Amino acid sequence: MKRMQLLLLVGIMVFIPALAFASGSSHAETQTALVIQVGIVLFAVKLGGILAQRLKIPTVLGELSAGIVIGPFALGGLALPGFPHGLFGSLAPAMDIPVSPELYGIATIASIILLFVSGLETDLRLFIKYSLAGGLVGLGGVILAFAGGDLFGVLVLGGGFMDPRNLFFGIMSTATSVGITARILSDRKKMDSPEGVTILAAAVFDDVLGIVVLAVVLGIASATSLGGSAGIAWSRVGVIAARAFGIWLGATVIGLVLSKRIAGFLKSFKHASAFSILALGLALVVSGFFEKEGLAMIIGAYVMGLSLSKTDISHIIIEKIHVLYEFFVPIFFAVMGMLVDVRQFASPVVLLGGLAFTALGIVTKLVGCGVPALFAGFNARGALRIGAGMIPRGEVALIIAGIGVSGGILDPGSFGMAIMMTLLTTLIAPFGLTAALRVPGSGTRKPTSGGDSRTIDFDFPSDDVAILVTDTMTHQLQSEGFFVRTMDIENGIALVRKDEISFSMRLEGIRLTAQATDENLPILQAAVFDAVATLNQSFGKLKDDFDPSSIRHEVSHETAPLDKAEAKAI
Template structure:
């Protein structure tokens, strides 16, 4: 197969993966489970062991036919894409880790996180000793590399779903909620350290060296030392690294440069026989304490959204579905899953009993640490391609199926278990805490952009007040802010900002939000003064504007009237709205009317030369729609030149999505500024005649 054919196949494969991952990811979100599971399942379905292995024209062995390569069942090209994605994923995870919180905050969180990692590691490794013989895999004891891998995969925790449940149950700032989120930070870091140690052992085995207990200890010490030195050095140099990447230009440029640093350290770690993802995570962790961290997160979000679903789909494609549902894999997967759940309940819940929590509190904390997710899948993928001393994959298809089952089941069962634990009446602490009741403050800004703006400012202000602000996930709208015994949960839902905290702290939060609104109001007053200047007012009302296909793309004879009946602005509005509804794109007439009237209140859409273009963005329509009306006698529309308006173009588009409202407005105004077009429109006798005139305007 030549290079052109290889690349062509890759292009087709990526196209199918992109659509499959997004379709299944959205379906998963709709039924209330993490999108990552949908993406994983999409890979299983389209993979080489299922639909991807079916013969197709031009693909005799299937689009994703099984390949025998170092990358396992997928092609080296796809595997390379998934590895790039894993670096982006772990770099983002590192950026989301609150370094200050990890170093300074919550001793109880550290102890509970450590307990969860240690207990789940030994439970996972011990379980491997039991199930490996059942799967007819050789096992030399607890420190067999396969046992160590299953131990590490059992430690990983994904608390994004836990954070959502805590927020919905108004428990984000409860003692249990704060402790879970703090423990998750330690859990992530400790899991990365364990992976570094085990990868050092894998490297030594790959070289054919005989390993005694003492040698394993030295290898572990070396791997841990490399990670620790790199982490400390990067943290100490984090501000200099931030200054360095800023040299490359604006926010987008320095964010890409920061990702380049992550790739550099990832490559160095791989050369030292430590997984690349550890280097990526370390870079993110070091930069998380700098002022550019939130900017980098925002700018690489598109890369994350493109690459990371590909990673999970490719991981799913590596699953041999025939072995996934074999009797032995199901039995061993069930045992491994039960122990994975129990180990978190025990490892995190038991230490909580010695830290001021009662049995209820310990159960809640353990429940919140149950979900496994992204990191477990990444480690499983590493094991699938890494080789042991005999040259065989450390994690074969049977073991891979066991891990996939564990990840799926723990993620699915965690929400109901946590919901049950939170529904048990009574406090979770042995003694009454200072406050245990949360309040929720919800504010609808009626505008998504304004909600984003206020959220960003609130983040900055809370950091300035000494709070540790942490996003729970790059794709999640939830973040937490903590300082001492004060915990605040912040999240966005469409145009709403929802804040949850203890009732004793709500006054502070409302005061902070009030100050933000005052500052924004002052800024808006400055903008209001500018909007009335002749140089800015309706800049699109110019005959020089480009007349594009937008002028005819949305035209429909049913939405055009050459003889409007109304004699007032309000009556014209109602007639145009009725015409607009003929497009079939209006979902809610009243919502559309409200948006148009709100826009009209801020400034009249009457231009000059008898033209008015009322417009708005609203969720009341499915897609951009246009209504055109002509009133030869004219109607007072509070136009710029004080003259009656005769030609009306009503433009409405959805708030989200690719709906070029302003370009359409510019195209219409560009055409209507020409006198011959206005004259022809006023003389038109039918809606079809109006469309013909506007089509001819593109020739101007």
């Protein structure tokens, strides 16, 4: 069946377009191309994702590679009946970017969804509470990676440190994508180890700092590209950087101050899916506003998400827009893959440059995150694990590379190097991290009490039941003062933490896999049990209320509202 499934997928992708022939006006053609492209992309990314899973490499690599393979520089550029320029070939060859603006538009919306969710998941209280180790590790990694990327640009492309192209190499190196690390930690049962917890906290810092750096750099880049490619007065750079930082800070503060009011406004639309979509609408408008102010859209999306992150609707929004995420985000990765001009890799400069950029990206995070970890109670083993966990780059690097190439700042060769770095760091990091985790022994100077975590699987009768139990459990844990942070939305991995207690959850279809050390295992089991018991009680109550023999007398020609008291039961 598995083989059959892959064959069918390939069959659909190859034959359906081959059957078609051209027709219609240019408008209809554009729209038809968009529809077919989106359909094909949805299948291609799924195929890429499945292949990646089978090769035991991160899904995102499969999705990105699927984009490269079906893109305009590979299969998508081959002429087919009805598609003289290929399925993904450009209709207007003069365009700056090699995919249609309509398809790119979907990818743009996807990038906003990505960063909006990333902001929603950022737990600022966690940021403040576990700030020392995480802050040091995050800050070290961001500073060194930025400096390394910028230096790489200076050495390879020439120009000064303030050259927009070089600054772009700096920010592309900066943002760690912690999703893959979370998946490996979860696989190796290390989510709640001191290393795992520190990586989590560092990732929050990394996100926040990365956005600040991006804001500042974009301000500088737009100023220097306006004022000529060479030089610009340092005082002017300072003003521009301050302005960009000021807009970011102002928006974040306003967002946080107004967060309750915004949440209240959104909640006044009652239905959860309605207000979740409006929250996304707000993120879209704010993103556009940031872009108009010379910052990037994703900064606006992140700020909007961050503003709502500490409200009680943040988890509801994440849950409700999950299907939008699943629809849009793989299209984003595929489109980024499509932008890769594979011919560029024939050039030794691009190929060797990409390898060098990758090496630099690995070393700067290993050192930038590992050394501060040594000062935060970890030994060399632990520092290596933390450093390795912070290596993978992901969506943010891709979005910034996309901004660079579509804005004309990065040439196709530079874009190729950036994609290589993203692909390779994401590919290498899991092996490095796994190897570092395999080395036996504690990663902290003072040996910690817990050993390996244990895993329990809870199988539920259906997806819906599994989601309901997990949501109920999340709400109950939060009301008891636990932090619940989603680490990897695609795989439903979350870390739960309160003081010394921590455990992790991973929801896949009907199965909830939970991990905890021996001490925390009873707390975890009790949490699942409580959620199920609450639901059982709630349904028991409903059953009594809805018993036909007892409610017969209540029925009238009007309505017979039943007990609404239990509406607050969960």
